[in-house]
Amino acid sequence: MGNFARKIKIFTLIGICLTTISLAETSETISCGPFKSTQSVMDCALKKHPRIRIAEIHASKGSALKKIAGQIPNPEVSSKATYGKNLGDTIINMEASLEQKIELGGKRGARKEVAEAETESLEAGLLQTREEVFLNTLHHLYKLRQLKTEISIVEEALTTFSRILKLYRSRPKLSAEQEVSLSIFELAAGEHQMRRSGLQSEFEVSKREIELSIVESFEPTAENLPVFKTEWPQISETQTEAPKSASFKLADAELKRAYGLRSQAKADTWPDLTLGPIVERQKEGGNDAFYSYGGQISLPLPLFNWNGGARNFAEREEYAAKESLQLKKQELQNERSILVRRYINATSALKEAPDVLSLQQKHKRVEKLFDQGVISTSLLIEAHRQIQDFAQAQNEQEHEAADALWKIYALDGRLFEEKL
Secondary structure: OHHHHHHHHHHHHHHHHHHHHHHHHHHOOOOOOOOOOHHHHHHHHHHHOHHHHHHHHHHOHHHHHHHHHOOOOOOEEEEEEEEEEEOOEEEEEEEEEEEEEEOOOOHHHHHHHHHHHHHHHHHHHHHHHHHHHHHHHHHHHHHHHHHHHHHHHHHHHHHHHHHHHHHHHHOOOOOHHHHHHHHHHHHHHHHHHHHHHHHHHHHHHHHHHHHHHHOOOOOOOOOOOOOOOOOOOOOOOOOOOOOOOHHHHHHHHHHHHHHHHHHHHHHOOOOOEEEEEEEEEEEEOOOOOEEEEEEEEEOOOOOOOOOHHHHHHHHHHHHHHHHHHHHHHHHHHHHHHHHHHHHHHHHHHHHHOOOHHHHHHHHHHHHHHHHOOOOOHHHHHHHHHHHHHHHHHHHHHHHHHHHHHHHHHHHOOOOOOOOO
């Protein structure tokens, strides 16, 4: 018995392992890498992001809602039998009936209308999740490239400071001015090391965000990160069509649902008709059984109410949904106008700003002048700090322009049509 129990345990463990492997194979998605472009990273995130996969599961419930709404009530079979005696004779009565409910007033159509609206709401929810994932992923892709630039500038300054510190420390004796310069450079080097540490932490956070989006490891390269734009697309300041973003579609689906609920309230005013055939069998004493056939019909009488309360509530829901949709439209139009102004201001600032590479070349000239003893220590440190501040400000303006541009695309329904 002990050997048999051990065999059962072994087979059970094997079964659990095989099941676990099978589930792992079905839950894991094939890798999207290697990533050769920014678009390939985005396509992978839109395909594998956990939030999108969950939203897709919820959106798939829409087809089931439509099937439920279109169902016809099942017929009902009922029967009864009575037994008794009359003057010594046995009397047996048996009756069987088939009943079919017929919904009046368009109840089935109203249910379909509500199910259709709820399906559109689920699809709009999926679209909203896709929009949020797109914008968040794009934000961190830009952030990675910008942080790489800022880190390289800080490291360049640290290399310069380390070279100068090594030069000062190699001298057998320093003048009072040189000792002060040495202290200033040590402080500047410490400050830049802390700045580099902060930038590297931000870099790791953004990298981790991308890996969570694509559900696999990611190595940022010049190929798969967005390039710095020198030319930005023209955006129309006016929008003639209604917004096409997910938030507007959600409000529109809510209005359609309110229409459906009002139709349901009107349909519920009508009673349901029930009809069907009846068969009755009677037998008394030794006589032959007697069969009779007929039909039945039932219809509740709406004497006490006509579902007025529910209809009134549905009308108010419809009015609220109409107002909400109109306000949402105005809100999104205002939001678009603000985004357009942000975009124009940011792109204008980027066009007027000098190029980082040219500034770096000028700073190399500053370092040579310092080596020649022409400029002071504080001026060299300030020059490096200025280029770091400029790169940070430029990156902020670029983020402002890119964020506004792609949010405008989302409002115009073009977010997934435009290529990165």
